Amino acid sequence: MPKVTFIEHNGKEHTVEAANGLTVMEAAVKNLVPGIDADCGGACACATCHVYVDPAFAGKVGEKSDMEQTMLDFANEVTDQSRLSCQIKLSDDLDGLVVRLPTSQH
Amino acid sequence: MSGMVVIGAGQAASQLVASLRAEGYQPPITVIGDEAFPPYQRPPLSKKFLSGEMAEDRLYIKPPEFYAQANAALMLNVRATAVDLTAKTVTLADGAVLPYETLAFTTGSRVRKLTVPGADLPGIFYLRGIADVKAIQPHFEAGKRLVVVGGGYIGLETAAVAAKRGLKVTVVEALERCLQRVTSQQISDFFEGVHRAEGVTILTRTGVHGFDKAADGSLVVHTANGDIDADLVIAGIGILPEQEVAQAAGLVCENGIVVDEYARASDPNVYAIGDCANHPNPLLGRRLRLESVQNAIDQAKAAALSIVGRPKIYAEVPWFWSDQYDLKLQIAGISAPGDEVVVRGDPATRKFAVFYLRDGHVAAVDAVNAVPEYMIGRQLIAQKKPADPAKLADPAVPMKSFTA
Known part of the structure; x- marks a missing residue:
């Protein structure tokens, strides 16, 4: 099972394991x-x-769909690294993935 | 301390537990659910769960450990049967009596049932819970004849999944058009056309008069347009607020448990949240009852703040979504008959939006594969800024220019 590390805005890290096919979200x-x-x-x-x-991991998480890109256009603090984590499917290729979280989702 | 008792274990209950703990609420919390499952997402039931793309545990809003970690007891498979507002107790079907300091109804809604003759025959299903979908799935096979009663969102989503699976699908709708209660002629026409192109038969102005068993064991659906043979029937004819226990306890109920803008019911220790709550929305300037994930989540957040003594008025633009085939319909606000209807983009491209203008501003939007229209539409609804219908109708005018 791939491991994913989430880094909160305050720097706190959470490394978790999840089955292939689930999303990062x-x-x-x-x-x-x-x-x-x-x-x-x-x-x-x-x-x-x-x-x-x-x-x-930029090259491994897959391309954004048009829908995801346009949803992101309306999120806060968007950068080139921004993704919607519900649109990234886990696989062995993504073992060790690191993602950072924004200050707030709203 | 007796703490918080929550009746109903759905989306609103899950959010209430999370928000109460996030806001520092310390007393114990007990959540009572009459289904066998921890709080789960209902929207996928008529979409990816029905199609088999999504396993049951992926429906759970939080993993079961979450409730233990939050010091919230989940009591499942048991119904709350009575509430005593004076003694501040909840009685369960197994006879247990739970004292509460604060009570929340997150009871949701239940399906409206068909009442015509034969409506209780085997092979006639509803689609509201995990158990319903599990009952449907063995019959949900390519080649089977499915009659969907009701051309609302649940009916059309079910029809879409069934058509993709290879079932022979007929949707029967009593009104003049599908989705008539919730959207414009333009959106109804579009979705009816999409379904027909996928091979679905749609019969409007077609009330169902009853059901019979055919000699071969299948069903006969008697309609205003003649008889239709079916292997299975799925009815999606609306849902009703689950308010009986609240009403019997003496809480004011009228199309839902009546609450104020802080989600407080007519007793100072009682809240009602989500589908079951008839609440005022200051942005819309009226009372309403909403059947949506957004409402369950946002109203639960507001209720949690009230419960911990930092009340905040619940005032959000309602939003919804529906997935059918490759189409994502995103809806913000509540449209109404009489709104000025502005179409932006060409429905034939499967990417367009319909805006609903009232008193010169956008009151609602239905966006098909059109995220900017939806996202900006949400903002325009909240801002109540005057909007120029001619510019809105012109796809060459960028959506972002309307909020600038």
Whole structure:
């Protein structure tokens, strides 16, 4: 099972394991990582699971869909590393993935 | 200390537990649910859970450990049958009596049932809970004839999943068009067209008069447009607020448990949150009852603040979504008959939006695969800024220019 490290805005790290096929958002929610709200449950409808993907994994997390890109256009503190974590599916390639969390999802 | 008792274990209950603990609420919390499952997401039931793309444990809003860590006792498979507002107790179906200091109803809603003759025949299903979907799934096979009663969101989402699975689907709707109660002619026409192109038969102005068993064991659906043979029937004809226990306890109920803008019911120790709560929305300037994830979450957050003594008025723009085929419909605000309807973009491209203007500003938006229209629409609804319908209708005018 791939490991994912979430780094909260205050620097606190949470390293969790989650099964292949789950999303990065689900890995956080299942492991009680704070800072990812995911109000819509992963339907790409709310933009409350925003994360910053570590540049080392930029090429491995897959491309953003148009829908995700436009949702992100309306999130706060968006950068080139921004993704909606409900749209990134875990696989062995992503073992060791590091994502940082924004100050707030709202 | 007797703490908080929460009746109902759905989206609102889960959020209430999370928000109460996040806001520093210390006393014990007990959540009572009449289903076998911890709080779970209902929207996927008629989408990816029905299609089999999403396993049951992925529906859970929080892992079961969350409630233990939050010092919240989950009592599942048991119904609360009575509340005594004077003694401040909740009685359960197994006879247990739980004292409370503060009580919250997060009881949600239950399906409206068909009352026509034969409505209790085997093969007729509803779609509200995990157990309902599990009962449907063995029959949900390619080639089977499915009649969906009701062309609302649940009915159409179910039809979409069924059509993709290869079932022969007929949707029967009593009103003039599908989605008539919730949206405009333009959106109804679009979705009816999409479903027909996918091979779904849609019969509008077609009330169901009853059901019979055919000689071969299948069902016959008697409608205003003649009989339809079916292997299974799924009815999605609306939901009703689960308010009986609250009403019997003496709380004011009228199309839901009546609460104020802080989610407080007519007893000072009682709150009601989510589908079951009839609440005022200051942004909309009226009372309403909402059946949505957004409402459950945001009203629970507001209730938690009231409970810990830092009351905050619940005033959010309602939002919803519906997934059908490759289409994501995102909805903000509540449209109403009489609104000025402004279409932006060409429905034929499967990417367009319909704005609803009232008193010169945007009151609601239905956006199909059109995120900027939806996101900016939400802001415009909250701001009540005058909007120019001609500019809104012009896709060449960027959405961001309307909030600038």
